[in-house]
Amino acid sequence: MANLSVKLCGVTLKNPVIAASGTYGFGREFQELYDIGQIGGVSTKGMTLEPRLGNPVPRIAESRGVILNAVGLQNPGVEHFIECDLEWLKSTGTAVIANVAGKTLEDYEKICARLDGLVDMIELNMSCPNVKSGGMAFGIKPQSVEEVTRVAKSGAKNTPLIVKLSPNVESIAINAKAAENGGADCISLINTLTGMAIDIERRRPIIANNTGGVSGAGVKPVAVRMTYEASQAVDIPVIGMGGITCAEDAIEFLMAGATAVQVGTANFTDPYAMPKIIKGLNEWCDKHGVLNVADLTGTLQLNGK
């Protein structure tokens, strides 16, 4: 039995496997399948100050090896989460990461302040590609990444702040650095890549929103590369994600520089994906004589060096 626990900004996770926001709700549905207390952490469905109805349907499409989604931040609002889900989610024993989004700078400060001290960590979604205002706009330019982070951190005074980075940018390293400069305690990446899938019979995009965020196994090489580049650029810990389907995928991200990983789309393909990845991590570590999974972080050696 390898030691799978990792420390992330002072928070100890049982293992480095976290449910990615938007694929796991607030955990209740997966609790019907297995004890979610065994998962390192749960990043909640992206929340806003007020409830949101999200985009029209269809909200999802498939392309070989990937999916596209445009849910558009449908959520019951942060107060509903605090009243109805927070205590329950904590009681499962998993680390609670509140994923939050806003329309304005003020929204980010307010929602972070509201959750400050209530959750283990807060993850800023400033790169949702599927909402018209806020969201994506904040996450593209390094100046605004830094600004939003700074404002959010002024709300999340006592709670580690994770900034989730968009891959749809000029330089992931520069944006990672911008988040760090803004006061982020951690960064996570990648959010989805903006894409389109077309129904050729109707000559229209399949998704009602026309474009959607691409995720799933096919995006993994891009995500691993960006995780590497971002982790080289900053001194704060990195959470890697993008297409992780099995333990070996997770290990790639750890080696590329991630301290923990998130699993999203794989939860749709196999609802037991995360318990399987955790089991696989343990087996891999045992087989390779790795005593602490944390020792894998950043152990990548580039060719020719």
Added chain:
Amino acid sequence: MKDYIATVVKNEKIAENVYAVTFDLGEPAKVRCGQFGNISVGGTHLLRRPIAICKVEDSEVTFCYQIKGEGTQKLKTMGAGTKLNVLMPLGNGFYVEETEKKVALVGGGVGVFPLISVLREYGETKEISAYIGYRNQGAVCGVEEFKKAHKFVGVTDDGSFGEKMNAVQAFAADLAKGNRPDVVLACGPTPMLRALIALVEKENLPCYVSLEERMGCGIGACLVCVCDMTDGKKARVCKDGPVFNAKEVRL
């Protein structure tokens, strides 16, 4: 709900572009009529295919599916002995109250299959009339099952099988003759369901409709497959449905 490793027993064409696959789940499954399964076809298809459960006999469960895209194309090729993951049963399903004795089933297209499951569950205890619409003779399927109903009216868009009309028109015609059910259960294309909902509202008949939507997780977590409710809220087709009270859903 369980993710079964299901073994294909048979997988055959039952109508133009429509196949029926029977799996052995390895153990008996408790399923309510109108529930569905989320079938993994594997490979590069990351999403499962949500398909209505048509029939359950001990550990064997049958799904009928229309060939729509690459996933169902692939499912079609899976012969006896192939093992697939099937997460089921999912969703709420149809429920007929004790006091509701006469049941009308109104279905069209692939929507006929969940209605077969209703017939199998309530066929002996309720007086069931089935009004089923097909595109044409080639699309006709499930007739042997529907013939076991108290009454079966099969119609087609082009009149090549039964009369030339749609399922809602067939139901309305019978209603006009005074054959009034206690409850209407329906599944089919959205325009059909809209027409039916308008009719049952006018006639003040209780009605439940089963909806179809592109799904992500299939268990209620991802909020991909939502529908609009009359109270302005959204509901999850996979978890809160797929069966909704016609009064509460806005199509």
